[in-house]
Amino acid sequence: MDGQSSLILSDSTRVGTRIIESLLPLLRYRYFRHAATFIITLYAFVRFLQSQGRKISLNYLSASIHFDDSHGLYHTILSWASQRFAKARRLKAAPNESRQQEEPEMDDGTDLSEIFHVGRWSAKTQVYEPFYGKYWFLDGGRLFLFERRQERRTYNYFHQGDDENIVLSTPGRSTEPIKGLLKTIKDWELEREKPYTTVWVPRSKDTRRFQTWKKIAWRRSRSLDTVILDKKKKDILVADINKFIRPRTAQWYAEKNIPWRRGYIFHGPPGTGKTSFALALAGLFGLQIYIISLLDPQIEDSDLILFFNSVPRRCLILLEDIDSAGLVGGQRASNSSKNGGGRSNVGISDEESTGRISLSGLLNAIDGVASPEGRVVVMTTNYLDKLDEALIRPGRADLTVEFTLATKHQMRGMFTQMYGTETCNINELADQFVATIPEDKFSPAEIQNFLIQKDYLQAVNDIVAWKDKALKAKRDRELKRQTAKDGDGR
Numbered sequence: 333m334d335g336q337s338s339l340i341l342s343d344s345t346r347v348g349t350r351i352i353e354s355l356l357p358l359l360r361y362r363y364f365r366h367a368a369t370f371i372i373t374l375y376a377f378v379r380f381l382q383s384q385g386r387k388i389s390l391n392y393l394s395a396s397i398h399f400d401d402s403h404g405l406y407h408t409i410l411s412w413a414s415q416r417f418a419k420a421r422r423l424k425a426a427p428n429e430s431r432q433q434e435e436p437e438m439d440d441g442t443d444l445s446e447i448f449h450v451g452r453w454s455a456k457t458q459v460y461e462p463f464y465g466k467y468w469f470l471d472g473g474r475l476f477l478f479e480r481r482q483e484r485r486t487y488n489y490f491h492q493g494d495d496e497n498i499v500l501s502t503p504g505r506s507t508e509p510i511k512g513l514l515k516t517i518k519d520w521e522l523e524r525e526k527p528y529t530t531v532w533v534p535r536s537k538d539t540r541r542f543q544t545w546k547k548i549a550w551r552r553s554r555s556l557d558t559v560i561l562d563k564k565k566k567d568i569l570v571a572d573i574n575k576f577i578r579p580r581t582a583q584w585y586a587e588k589n590i591p592w593r594r595g596y597i598f599h600g601p602p603g604t605g606k607t608s609f610a611l612a613l614a615g616l617f618g619l620q621i622y623i624i625s626l627l628d629p630q631i632e633d634s635d636l637i638l639f640f641n642s643v644p645r646r647c648l649i650l651l652e653d654i655d656s657a658g659l660v661g662g663q664r665a666s667n668s669s670k671n672g673g674g675r676s677n678v679g680i681s682d683e684e685s686t687g688r689i690s691l692s693g694l695l696n697a698i699d700g701v702a703s704p705e706g707r708v709v710v711m712t713t714n715y716l717d718k719l720d721e722a723l724i725r726p727g728r729a730d731l732t733v734e735f736t737l738a739t740k741h742q743m744r745g746m747f748t749q750m751y752g753t754e755t756c757n758i759n760e761l762a763d764q765f766v767a768t769i770p771e772d773k774f775s776p777a778e779i780q781n782f783l784i785q786k787d788y789l790q791a792v793n794d795i796v797a798w799k800d801k802a803l804k805a806k807r808d809r810e811l812k813r814q815t816a817k818d819g820d821g822r
């Protein structure tokens with residue numbers, strides 16, 4: 333420490349000591365002591381009255397609606413509040429990875445040859461939410477309170493976690509004004525350029541006691557136009573869901589005593605758009621998506637029933653790659669293993685199997701008595717012919733939709749979609765592009781992967797070389813597979 337700073341320190345110590353010394357005589361006066369005690373007591377009393385008054389007014393003189401974070405509207409309200417209280421003094425940096433918010437459309441400031449540093453960029457594009465606490469505001473001349481709370485939950489001896497909820501309150505005894513506010517918030521959400529889809533997956537086994545599902549994403553809905561399919565197939569499915577989810581249909585099912593449920597099977601090679609189409613359908617109809625992986629070792633038959641029973645009334649349940657879950661041929665995995673067939677995850681024995689789902693367990697969950705009405709189940713598979721008849725019978729799978737390797741129509745659509753905004757003769761270039769690639773050889777995912785690396789001229793110029801190389805690679809892989817199979821057979 334240099335001489336100057338030690339001088340300042342000793343000066344301030346001396347001043348402090350002098351103040352205390354000058355106050356000491358005052359404390360000797362009785363009246364002063366009484367006055368000080370009175371002021372402190374009065375202050376504590378006023379604070380007590382204030383807090384009690386607040387409690388009484390919130391509990392008895394106000395109406396409120398609570399939303400926990402598993403509620404479909406939770407993120408809509410939070411997102412609305414983030415805009416409304418953007419200037420609040422205490423904000424919380426939104427966990428971008430879980431919210432999957434829209435990326436701010438700002439220039440990243442670097443050209444393609446420079447290294448783009450995600451950390452530096454994301455520091456500039458951080459999204460904020462109101463911090464936990466209370467926020468009073470006026471809407472339509474009425475006073476409201478938005479409260480964001482965090483509550484510690486003990487799931488079991490080893491596991492604790494934080495659950496969040498939002499409470500909207502208003503003075504008075506009726507919740508109607510809050511419902512009116514919620515309508516405003518919903519309209520605000522609808523008026524946003526593109527709607528969002530909420531994606532849920534099951535919580536881990538230890539934390540399922542209080543809530544079954546965990547939100548993993550809240551993302552912009554994929555537009556149906558971006559999944560390029562045969563128009564007829566698309567129209568049939570869209571019309572089917574559109575009819576199914578209407579209240580009138582629900583009533584009809586109830587009158588006829590038929591369970592109001594719908595199931596679809598999407599089958600086809602990998603990368604042909606099965607998952608993308610399911611997501612786009614959910615976005616189109618405003619359905620939340622619940623994804624169940626039958627390969628999850630933490631999922632047993634009883635869990636499946638719990639999952640199906642705890643989804644909301646109208647939603648889309650996505651059961652992906654249903655053929656790879658040990659359900660092939662209606663038997664547990666062990667049988668296919670003993671027969672030596674199938675892919676590795678199918679061909680595991682019961683003892684080795686980490687998956688604990690049986691076909692009957694899955695069928696029970698789908699048809700369960702307590703399974704909610706109005707849900708749409710989409711099952712995806714690469715191998716329709718390997719599925720058990722029981723799974724694909726009408727009632728469980730009402731429509732079966734085939735997804736094929738890219739047709740000329742699809743390749744054309746993908747090309748125009750990729751470069752449609754460029755100033756070029758898009759139709760002519762698309763014709764040129766499509767003329768060079770054979771149909772039914774590449775998946776739309778492969779075509780997409782090629783296109784995203786090129787501009788429109790490169791795409792047209794490089795497609796022949798790419799096609800030859802890709803076809804050769806496919807032939808080589810097939811040859812290797814065949815040789816390995818022949819070797820095993822010997």
Ligand SMILES: Nc1ncnc2c1ncn2[C@@H]1O[C@H](COP(=O)(O)OP(=O)(O)OP(=O)(O)O)[C@@H](O)[C@H]1O
Nearest residue numbers: 558559560601602603604605606607608776777780
């Ligand atoms: N028909 C299509 N139209 C537009 N894009 C497509 C189409 N099919 C696939 N894609 C693109 O390919 C990628 C993979 O698609 P997706 O995951 O939907 O395929 P999938 O059939 O579900 O594959 P898998 O059977 O391996 O699960 C996505 O990025 C998607 O945009």
